Amino acid sequence: xxxxxxxxxxxxxxxxxxxxxxxxxxxxxxxxxxxxxxxxxxxxxxxxxxxxxxxxxxxxxxxxxxxxxxxxxxxxxxxxxxxxxxxxxxxxxxxxxxxxxxxxxxxxxxxxxxxxxxxxxxxxxxxxxxxxxxxxxxxxxxxxxxxxxxxxxxxxxxxxxxxxxxxxxxxxxxxxxxxxxxxxxxxxxxxxxxxxxxxxxxxxxxxxxxxxxxxxxxxxxxxxxxxxxxxxxxxxxxxxxxxxxxxxxxxxxxxxxxxxxxxxxxxxxxxxxxxxxxxxxxxxxxxxxxxxxxxxxxxxxxxxxxxxxxx
Amino acid sequence: xxxxxxxxxxxxxxxxxxxxxxxxxxxxxxxxxxxxxxxxxxxxxxxxxxxxxxxxxxxxxxxxxxxxxxxxxxxxxxxxxxxxxxxxxxxxxxxxxxxxxxxxxxxxxxxxxxxxxxxxxxxxxxxxxxxxxxxxxxxxxxxxxxxxxxxxxxxxxxxxxxxxxxxxxxxxxxxxxxxxxxxxxxxxxxxxxxxxxxxxxxxxxxxxxxxxxxxxxxxxxxxxxxxxxxxxxxxxxxxxxxxxxxxxxxxxxxxxxxxxxxxxxxxxxxxxxxxxxxxxxxxxxxxxxxxxxxxxxxxxxxxxxxxxxxx
Numbered sequence: 209x210x211x212x213x214x215x216x217x218x219x220x221x222x223x224x225x226x227x228x229x230x231x232x233x234x235x236x237x238x239x240x241x242x243x244x245x246x247x248x249x250x251x252x253x254x255x256x257x258x259x260x261x262x263x264x265x266x267x268x269x270x271x272x273x274x275x276x277x278x279x280x281x282x283x284x285x286x287x288x289x290x291x292x293x294x295x296x297x298x299x300x301x302x303x304x305x306x307x308x309x310x311x312x313x314x315x316x317x318x319x320x321x322x323x324x325x326x327x328x329x330x331x332x333x334x335x336x337x338x339x340x341x342x343x344x345x346x347x348x349x350x351x352x353x354x355x356x357x358x359x360x361x362x363x364x365x366x367x368x369x370x371x372x373x374x375x376x377x378x379x380x381x382x383x384x385x386x387x388x389x390x391x392x393x394x395x396x397x398x399x400x401x402x403x404x405x406x407x408x409x410x411x412x413x414x415x416x417x418x419x420x421x422x423x424x425x426x427x428x429x430x431x432x433x434x435x436x437x438x439x440x441x442x443x444x445x446x447x448x449x450x451x452x453x454x455x456x457x458x459x460x461x462x463x464x465x466x467x468x469x470x471x472x473x474x475x476x477x478x479x480x481x482x483x484x485x486x487x488x489x490x491x492x493x494x495x496x497x498x499x500x501x502x503x504x505x506x507x508x509x510x511x512x513x514x515x516x517x518x519x
Numbered sequence: 520x521x522x523x524x525x526x527x528x529x530x531x532x533x534x535x536x537x538x539x540x541x542x543x544x545x546x547x548x549x550x551x552x553x554x555x556x557x558x559x560x561x562x563x564x565x566x567x568x569x570x571x572x573x574x575x576x577x578x579x580x581x582x583x584x585x586x587x588x589x590x591x592x593x594x595x596x597x598x599x600x601x602x603x604x605x606x607x608x609x610x611x612x613x614x615x616x617x618x619x620x621x622x623x624x625x626x627x628x629x630x631x632x633x634x635x636x637x638x639x640x641x642x643x644x645x646x647x648x649x650x651x652x653x654x655x656x657x658x659x660x661x662x663x664x665x666x667x668x669x670x671x672x673x674x675x676x677x678x679x680x681x682x683x684x685x686x687x688x689x690x691x692x693x694x695x696x697x698x699x700x701x702x703x704x705x706x707x708x709x710x711x712x713x714x715x716x717x718x719x720x721x722x723x724x725x726x727x728x729x730x731x732x733x734x735x736x737x738x739x740x741x742x743x744x745x746x747x748x749x750x751x752x753x754x755x756x757x758x759x760x761x762x763x764x765x766x767x768x769x770x771x772x773x774x775x776x777x778x779x780x781x782x783x784x785x786x787x788x789x790x791x792x793x794x795x796x797x798x799x800x801x802x803x804x805x806x807x808x809x810x811x812x813x814x815x816x817x818x819x820x821x822x823x824x825x826x827x828x829x830x
Contacts (some may be wrong), residue, residue: 272657379626380704429638
């Protein structure tokens with residue numbers, strides 16, 4: 209028995225594992241906070257787009273020896289601007305614009321990285337490598353996450369009103385445009401942080417899944433944020449810990465855990481779960497809204513998984 | 520869709536009921552809303568509204584009437600500062616728009632289609648959003664804020680539904696929630712976007728009664744509506760819009776068949792019943808029914824003689 213316990217505590221003996229666990233938890237929590245907003249606006253793909261679009265910035269930063277975050281930020285800014293301009297000047301639909309811009313930038317990033325294989329590891333960018341994170345990168349990630357959490361804690365209600373009813377937000381004197389810029393700046397910053405933890409391909413899961421899971425569990429936005437952050441922190445910490453034993457990519461373990469919890473909520477959620485609506489239907493109450501909600505959620509999930517399989 | 524016209528509406532022409540006791544005679548000075556030669560041109564080059572002017576005093580209910588695309592929503596946007604007029608100016612209670620918004624003077628009741636009914640907020644959360652402009656930066660409600668929310672919910676008869684998620688409500692209940700939010704906000708100016716769409720007759724009556732109370736308390740209400748039939752019931756002023764203000768002023772003077780034909784062009788169904796089609800006797804009066812899709816507007820009387828009023 210003692211042997212088993214000792215075995216389970218082994219990861220904590222290693223400095224790199226301790227770092228990986230707390231940094232993952234911090235990043236997971238911050239991304240989960242943002243996910244509460246992102247998935248409600250139908251902007252989930254924006255997270256994915258940003259995750260891919262910053263790759264060329266990271267690649268160039270690595271070649272120049274500049275901090276990852278700086279390169280990522282410039283690229284993220286460029287991507288947002290490009291999407292805005294293409295959208296304004298053409299009649300293309302939003303998903304087409306996002307798809308166009310982010311795949312172009314991702315391709316550019318891969319191209320740059322493949323031309324200088326010694327300076328940049330494509331694998332690190334695409335899959336993340338939290339276990340080998342440098343101390344400077346930890347400081348960078350901690351600052352991003354800390355600032356993001358502080359800003360969100362201050363502004364969460366203003367952002368909620370802005371996302372729920374923009375006209376009302378303006379009518380009570382909120383600066384809607386500024387708030388949106390703040391939100392997307394935080395999102396870009398957190399995408400950079402998450403890139404190092406789970407990699408560019410799985411960033412979207414970090415900024416969608418916890419919020420989507422919490423959405424099935426509550427009808428109040430404040431609680432939704434609480435549940436989402438709790439899920440993000442716990443899955444990330446446990447995922448990093450488990451990756452030691454599974455000897456698998458940390459990002460993969462974290463996102464798989466989040467997906468498992470989503471599936472559990474999808475089936476067992478007290479009001480919006482499949483079992484609950486089946487019970488209600490059995491009780492003679494057609495629950496079209498709940499059914500629609502669950503269906504939408506699982507479709508979003510399937511879309512994510514489809515792209516995880518084929519990056 | 521065309522509700523039958525109650526016979527008493529035909530029998531008792533009473534334009535006098537539109538006159539508010541205590542309203543000073545003479546044209547409005549615009550102490551509530553002043554739209555002064557406003558033109559709005561969008562970035563894509565279309566001019567949605569050209570040289571529009573009207574003035575409303577406190578204690579007024581004004582209908583904003585026009586076909587889709589006539590610039591109703593542009594006028595609303597200009598009043599709420601969403602779009603900046605390319606010429607002219609809007610003043611609210613004597614103040615520029617930005618200052619009025621900061622002081623929580625404008626409340627907005629959105630069109631049902633513009634609301635995300637799946638957003639995880641309860642009825643009481645939505646009404647509390649009306650108080651945000653009165654709170655400190657963290658938006659932590661004080662006892663006074665809770666009391667205002669309770670009072671607003673009572674006033675619209677939604678207190679029993681306060682813990683419901685907003686998507687679970689009927690069309691009329693949804694409208695009342697957003698009306699309660701406007702009440703809680705205590706705005707001097709209330710903008711209502713199609714308040715009667717998807718609303719049952721009872722709720723429509725309740726909303727109209729509430730608007731009358733607010734008028735008596737000195738509020739200014741601008742109501743964008745398709746529902747021509749109800750306009751003479753409760754609106755003392757009318758603004759007719761077709762890319763500019765065609766006519767504005769007291770309902771009795773402005774809301775005439777000629778003006779409405781001008782406003783709607785061919786978009787309006789017009790039934791003129793007279794002579795043998797209506798009477799068996801020597802009565803020369805006729806009946807005119809104007810309708811787009813909502814309750815029909817009925818003019819009773821001979822358009823050639825001036826003795827008859829509108830119902």
